[in-house]
Amino acid sequence: MKCPFCHHSDTKVMDSRLREEDNVIRRRRECPNCLRRFTTYERVEEQPLVVVKKDGRREQFDRNKVLNGLIKACEKRPVSVDLLDTTVSQIEAELRNEFKTEVSSREIGEKVIARLKEIDEVAYVRFASVYKQFTDLGEFAQELQRLLRERPVDKAVDKAKEGSDK
Numbered sequence: 001m002k003c004p005f006c007h008h009s010d011t012k013v014m015d016s017r018l019r020e021e022d023n024v025i026r027r028r029r030e031c032p033n034c035l036r037r038f039t040t041y042e043r044v045e046e047q048p049l050v051v052v053k054k055d056g057r058r059e060q061f062d063r064n065k066v067l068n069g070l071i072k073a074c075e076k077r078p079v080s081v082d083l084l085d086t087t088v089s090q091i092e093a094e095l096r097n098e099f100k101t102e103v104s105s106r107e108i109g110e111k112v113i114a115r116l117k118e119i120d121e122v123a124y125v126r127f128a129s130v131y132k133q134f135t136d137l138g139e140f141a142q143e144l145q146r147l148l149r150e151r152p153v154d155k156a157v158d159k160a161k162e163g164s165d166k
Contacts, residue, residue, distance in 0.1 A: 001029060001040060008033035049095060050102045058102070061095070063088050066112060073127040077120050087115050121147060 001011045008031050015028040025042040049061035070084040091111045095103050116124040128143055 003031035003034060003036070004038055005036045006031060006034040046096065047101060049092075049100075051108065052102050052104050054105060061092070061103070061108075063092055066091065066108065069127065070112065070116070070123075073116060073123040074120060077123050079120050079123060083119065087119065091115065117147075121151075 002009055003011055011029045011031050013027050014030050014037070017026045018024070019026060023044060027040045027042065028037060029040060030037045050058050051061050052058055067084060067088045070087065071081065074084060091108070094111065095108070113124065113127060116127050125144065125147065
């Protein structure tokens with residue numbers, strides 16, 4: 001590995017760690033010439049995953065687009081970015097494990113919306129309103145009613161107790 005600072009052609013690996021969730025090896029390196037340290041990440045080059053959009057266009061899967069959509073949906077909600085990053089990694093792994101080279105944007109959206117429903121109901125409704133392209137308040141209200149009907153009883157009881165404690 002070439003040093004990014006002095007461009008010396010050989011560097012020494014000081015530490016290596018495997019990040020299980022991404023199948024990435026993080027290596028801490030040191031240049032014997034300038035003694036500066038830097039970090040590299042090594043990952044398996046995978047077959048590109050192509051997303052087929054609603055209008056038929058095709059583009060390479062971009063995990064950052066999915067992550068940004070989740071972050072936007074979870075804005076001002078008690079959901080950590082680490083959880084969202086892990087969620088995107090799980091969705092991407094699921095898609096790749098299906099051994100398809102192309103996947104529809106609708107399929108990705110369905111996986112995202114299913115995970116968001118488990119993570120945070122408010123974020124789910126936010127994402128659903130954009131993803132399902134609600135055109136009026138009635139459609140929005142129908143989705144909320146469906147969500148309330150599907151809600152586990154114990155979760156509804158917990159929320160009611162929280163309200164009475166205030």
